[in-house]
Amino acid sequence: MNYPNGINKTSKNIISNSNRGMTLESMINNTNDYYIANDIAYIYKKPIPIQVVEVDYKNRKQTMIKKAFYTTPSTTDYNGLYKGYYIDFEAKECNSKTSFALSNLHNHQFLHLHNICKHNGIGFIIIKFSYYNEVFLLEFNKLNEFIINNDRKSIPYKWIILNSYKINESFRPQLDYLKCVDLILEKRYKNE
């Protein structure tokens, strides 16, 4: 690990090469494992839904699936509990240097996050710009504002820098996104 805990890599001139080969999913899973092991939060990745067509049933423990297909998830990838709050998010890697294509999110995921926020859950997306090796947390409400006020089919990288929280990589947890959730909660208390 090149960057010890606490070093802030916000300068765009320095592009981190650490964990470049590591997928965003692995980084989030590592982080969630850390949160669980340290009794901080209970957030899990949902299993990928699979439609099972044919099985070879020997006994209950040894059933082998012989034919199955991946199906589209109806919600987001991650949800769970932090400080009594319901947390719900989708994570996406982005190869573009300049923008995040909105087609990365399915309509039903968008609708799901909308419903979550309406019912006082905390909904967001985590975007990794692979080129810069930078990760951002974008609140769903901010994303929604962008979509309402723009005709664009992608969100400019520069807009994301200004309107989301940067998640800095650290040693443990690797991607401490709950620091950003704390800032969201602070903002919520102030508005109450």
Added chain:
Amino acid sequence: MNYPNGINKTSKNIISNSNRGMTLESMINNTNDYYIANDIAYIYKKPIPIQVVEVDYKNRKQTMIKKAFYTTPSTTDYNGLYKGYYIDFEAKECNSKTSFALSNLHNHQFLHLHNICKHNGIGFIIIKFSYYNEVFLLEFNKLNEFIINNDRKSIPYKWIILNSYKINESFRPQLDYLKCVDLILEKRYKNE
């Protein structure tokens, strides 16, 4: 449907035969669909985790899984959001007339519900006694008390009647367990 909305079937002399063939899972799924369609709560069943061993990869949409196995879920079956609260539960059918075997719950599910309650989530189990066609919501904290105070490996049916909420069947939603969650929330407010 034999029982219109609102009829209370608590008398043990009358055993409902409606939906007897319907699994508890189907009844809960129907109910969750109703909650979602009516913007009441966003609670979903998690997909069953499957370990994929071999795939036939044609293209991204047509990948066929040729060999896979069911794996043990690390958490409970259902979670979601209601009135800003994190909801988490496991549902179990029970064939015994006299008791609910604790072996129905995996250790890691028990631990998971323990963690959820500790962090101010609402954790419970839904038990269906198939013989009586009766469904109960048992708060995790009550279940935990029972386990601490008893050496038994099963919870007597009579104890469950006294210490849990009965969920009455109705037309729509079929199994309105959020009524019980409302009572749990009322109790929580009073204790604050």
